[in-house]
Amino acid sequence: KAGVTQTPRYLIKTRGQQVTLSCSPISGHRSVSWYQQTPGQGLQFLFEYFSETQRNKGNFPGRFSGRQFSNSRSEMNVSTLELGDSALYLCASSLAGGLASNTGELFFGEGSRLTVL
């Protein structure tokens, strides 16, 4: 079974630009979450999507947004990039919430490393 796939793996942008990151979850997983990882703040939850709906959102400004498609693939977008947005962005997939078989573990992709200059 293929794992979580994130693209691109590495990218460099300049301040003020915008970026879109893509995530394909494990087949059969309908929940996709995004996390930001930085040396100073650690792993911070961005948002979670299920059935094309955002179910939960972390404490990030409106410049950070996401969406999920009918095939469960997800994208996140960051507009008006700032230097502090440089981070590893991790996508994770999991079984749908509410299922008895869902014990909550997340399965992570390799991440997209964003550098903002």
Place this chain on the structure above:
Amino acid sequence: AQSVAQPEDQVNVAEGNPLTVKCTYSVSGNPYLFWYVQYPNRGLQFLLKYITGDNLVKGSYGFEAEFNKSQTSFHLKKPSALVSDSALYFCAVRDYMFSGGYNKLIFGAGTRLAVHP
């Protein structure tokens, strides 16, 4: 609010010696606890989880964790460390609301494990 704490930024151990990486938690209700490992420039890999049942949980790569309810701890252990175990280890607790159905993990700050030959 759910939280986890990893009191050690770094743990150093000699190859062949037992290792322990500490984690304490604070939750309302029954905790769902997880350990993940991260190698450089990679995503997080799931090691093991505690949901219910035996307090000693066995996971991948020879790791195990001991759930202690009275001490609210979930320490990661391995009887004999390998140099290849050197990585960043994260403890996490599930933040889940059935009514909302969302999946979210709250991570500790991480502990860097260095195994010396």
